[in-house]
Amino acid sequence: MSGNGIGLLFRLTTFGESHGPAIGGVVEGCPAGLPLEEADLQRDLDRRRPGQSRFTTARREPDRVRILSGVFEGVTTGTPIGLLIENTDQRSGDYREIKDRFRPGHADWVYQKKYGIRDYRGGGRASARETAVRVAAGAIAKKLLAQTGVRIAGALIAMGEVTIDRANWRWEEVECNPFFTPDAAAVPRFEALMEKIRAAGDSVGALLEVTATGVPVGLGEPVFDRLDADLAKALMSINAVKGVEIGSGMAVACGQGSLMADEMVPDASQPDGVAFLSNHAGGILGGISTGQPIVARLAVKPTSSIAIPKRSVTPDNTACVVITRGRHDPCVGIRAVPVAEAMMALTLADHWLRFRSRPGAWPAGTSGCTSQG
Amino acid sequence: MSGNGIGLLFRLTTFGESHGPAIGGVVEGCPAGLPLEEADLQRDLDRRRPGQSRFTTARREPDRVRILSGVFEGVTTGTPIGLLIENTDQRSGDYREIKDRFRPGHADWVYQKKYGIRDYRGGGRASARETAVRVAAGAIAKKLLAQTGVRIAGALIAMGEVTIDRANWRWEEVECNPFFTPDAAAVPRFEALMEKIRAAGDSVGALLEVTATGVPVGLGEPVFDRLDADLAKALMSINAVKGVEIGSGMAVACGQGSLMADEMVPDASQPDGVAFLSNHAGGILGGISTGQPIVARLAVKPTSSIAIPKRSVTPDNTACVVITRGRHDPCVGIRAVPVAEAMMALTLADHWLRFRSRPGAWPAGTSGCTSQG
Amino acid sequence: MSGNGIGLLFRLTTFGESHGPAIGGVVEGCPAGLPLEEADLQRDLDRRRPGQSRFTTARREPDRVRILSGVFEGVTTGTPIGLLIENTDQRSGDYREIKDRFRPGHADWVYQKKYGIRDYRGGGRASARETAVRVAAGAIAKKLLAQTGVRIAGALIAMGEVTIDRANWRWEEVECNPFFTPDAAAVPRFEALMEKIRAAGDSVGALLEVTATGVPVGLGEPVFDRLDADLAKALMSINAVKGVEIGSGMAVACGQGSLMADEMVPDASQPDGVAFLSNHAGGILGGISTGQPIVARLAVKPTSSIAIPKRSVTPDNTACVVITRGRHDPCVGIRAVPVAEAMMALTLADHWLRFRSRPGAWPAGTSGCTSQG
């Protein structure tokens, strides 16, 4: 299994299974001189951490991250940042019964077929626990981007059939409810849905939106490493995500060109002297950022870990029934919000470094050949 | 601009602007011994080629591809395959007026801002013409995959508000109408829509579906290079695509786990002895192929090249109005079908080689250390 | 600082400074099913470990490696293998004085200039300590390669002006003396040299040779990822290495074609039915392994950490004199032997997986499309 790294210049490589000794990763490419401490990472880890409300799994994961390298006297040195999170609350016993029957909708069966072996405890490498390292690394990317004026924020905008009213959108609200939703009015409806789903032993999907503001014009490398293409990969790589949209997304299929082109007008108040009158493009044209907010949405499927019996097979291909009784989130999409933010941050940090590497119109602005020390 | 290559082991690197001397590319990683000739590539190029029906641009592009290397006596040698398509029908005059006004919804403005210069003729590198090389390379990937029993097919399933009836789906129909649609009954409705859109000087979006059958269990590299993540990147990298779905896609957000997990039952007729009772996963679980058909959908936005006036700016940030009068497809999504097939083929060929590189349960099946000659 | 990873399919990414909390790394691509435990790694780590003879630094580094993931019930799972070595014997005080004066011949000055900050304790990231992770990862690569019949061994063949007599070469001797030298008769001469160098407070360079036997024909990807090119990079990336040779190496410059071409004769006892009559090529032709032993040599410079005063500058560019009094190896080349073995093992493991990924003459031998489980 290669494929555990993402990013060209700002790069994260991760390791770890949910019930092994630890999970962790290496962040390469973070420039020197950025003030950084473990608390910067812990903040987002705590947002992602389970057991914080009655709507997420009761599994307690302190998720304390340690920075093992790359920071000296409170400041990054330009060397790789080693991250480590020890696994502590490993009730392996809970998972013994799934050793011998594949959970439908999980990666159990394909891992067994691909590798001929799997760490069956809690999903192993395929567990959502793996995303904790993404969140820790994403917090570094966020702090880096913040220095340049880029701000990333995510929100849950629908769960099952319940959707928010965008007219109520208030970013401050996102951190004030257990759903990361910006619409306070939707909270009771989400609560009611969760109670119903939990009572049924079922699970439910979710729709998330992640945005980045303050992104300058020019990030993104056509043709294949377009900013939207790299975002699509980064977001689709999150467990349980089955769809990714940029800007108007899937809805463009039913649209007309006369209604969907984002018109431009002169506007001296803008950094580039131009204002867009709409943002169907979601901040990206031809794979390159336009300076407008970058807007992406992702659909997270309902977890297959449910208390409702499902048909499956055993390793010797005998029919069986699977009921998952462990401590599971009825809606894994909720905790995917900080993960989605992290993946957008990692992608933008990488493209920001790539963007920096090239001079504009040559040779104007060429200052790269003088020492940076 | 790096970012012109895609794939790790089976890799395509492209170059070329729509109105320069030529476009082309290099295909690396194609195994030796595959029978290959230019006609194999031309077939898909002809499917993509404009000017074939009254519903695509009248621009004539013979799009004759030359194989410059990597094939000897009709068979691939394992060395890189150089591809070249000369640009012939370059009516540069058509584009002179767009030199001095940025077309809204196009990449003109961001290219100018990012690079400080752009080949303004016909979109330059951002032109859909660039996708011809993808199609040529994808044809090689398709032929390689066909040897292993993998078959890739794409179709248009909606255009604007007109959608097909999936009950009418017949793959054979796809090559029999100018829309690449599998529902013969939808053809007149698509025609009517096109006539209306064209008369209005407008354009319309489209929804495509691409599938791969015969894919074995085990393709895909968790965690970041998941098969679905790499597919999302590959499909989102196509011009004008704003959304990508795998399996049930965005709809999983409103689903419940009890309805969306794909149950498994023993089935001796299947290669792995297991049959899935549904395919919400679109053939991919945990980033790894399940052996079921791989199903992806993509939304293509309506082109911004329309005859309806739109507000824009000039290079010196003066307000202006843009009307695009050139020869343009009212629905670029139609010709995106072979492009989407190509991107799926390239992605699967790459993962098929990656899949091959690792032994199963060790040391069983280890035959890699004997000479392959 | 990106650039902390090496390898395409079998890939090592490392992190860590000599006096931070820990060093470590991630090994990706190791196939599933390989029996592996920490003791497999510890063996080579102990060979590299300082403080084992009076000819290496007295610094005590227990160098206990922990495997944090990727191994389940004693067998690799195909997921990334996280490695961790805590730093324990960190007498930071020893290094306080080098904070304010750059050691000539070290990376101190360039790190300060490049990053504007450096962890000055013991060389930080540029310390030879970083190579411990390479050795741990290399041990995994060695074990993988051993399953296919490949064996890697290194030796010290010269130190300063003292060279071995190749007629005395006995591989068994290598592990029986503190110099990793295969010529028992040279040991007293190396000892005498070391005593003299140490007494003078000086240091001395070394010449190493690393070989791999049992490598099949066909490893290596022309044109740029040639096996010899990748070996050259891997070996030159070791601290203090200034030259790399393959086969007859630099000496080919003075040779004649009639004497240096390796003639071939039929030989039914060989795997490919052919025997070479010499090995000037060092087992690699056109970037591809020939089946003969792969032979590389590398020159390790004398460490600049010496007790002899040297002119240098302070951070504010004032002249100063530097004398390094810490615990240092008079010949760092000795302990570079297991590091060189590790780098060759990592390179071969990577190319072995790349080699496996491609079928031979197509479609013969195509078995990749059946499930590997």
Added chain:
Amino acid sequence: MSGNGIGLLFRLTTFGESHGPAIGGVVEGCPAGLPLEEADLQRDLDRRRPGQSRFTTARREPDRVRILSGVFEGVTTGTPIGLLIENTDQRSGDYREIKDRFRPGHADWVYQKKYGIRDYRGGGRASARETAVRVAAGAIAKKLLAQTGVRIAGALIAMGEVTIDRANWRWEEVECNPFFTPDAAAVPRFEALMEKIRAAGDSVGALLEVTATGVPVGLGEPVFDRLDADLAKALMSINAVKGVEIGSGMAVACGQGSLMADEMVPDASQPDGVAFLSNHAGGILGGISTGQPIVARLAVKPTSSIAIPKRSVTPDNTACVVITRGRHDPCVGIRAVPVAEAMMALTLADHWLRFRSRPGAWPAGTSGCTSQG
């Protein structure tokens, strides 16, 4: 065969066989705004071109390079630069006899074993002809680097037993003799050697030196992507190269630390206020450029294409004798000089872009977040 590309941000991908329709490549990452025309590339191609003196092969290769993309109105646009060189003088007949007997010392046999097929005409992909594309691409890198004050120059410093006197070194002399040697006094001795070797139907090796001046402090990415490691790979990837040295090279093995550390003294005339008193390091410490000249040497083996009979085998492993009668260089090392320059230029251009991508001490000097247009 993947592995046909080199470089991360400034990247060259090549294709082509010596006797196919054409060779060519794609250069990615060249910044926009660089004035560039075909004549810039042709100059170095002409230096490499055979048939220019009686000491190189009589094969006539006009080697006219075409730029197919990435340049608009005489200036680079930031998009990939497609390069094409048609093969014209293909006397395939010359090579018919080598179809059925493997030339010892060539890549024929390993290609046949690895791929099961080979384009046997003139070495196919393994022909030195492949290096023409490197030279063309290297000329772009050189022009880019020249804008920043970096100048690259190569020279032949030994051939067989004949070596130059470094006291006679004059760079201007290099372009005035057919050997690219900087010592005018050595020219008659090289001529005499060549006459002797040619008369004997033999060939001879060569030692080259390549330098780069004007390189700022700070290029190079520790730990694995060190500037010296990447140079070693780039130079070792050239056909027939068997050894690479940086600075004092292999000789460091016999040196003492007290003599080999490059002392530093304050010197206000230098860009960084520091002068080095020697350059054993060859301009690179810890993998990072020091600001001193970068100095590399490479040994090129004598070609195996000689008129002296050598034992070999046929494809069915029958013993045979090979005599190469074609038009071949008695010393391929001569024409390797522009190739070595090209590989150093490509490596430095790539690291120069990587260097640019990271801010120095954060947040000072952060100007990357403003538009570059």
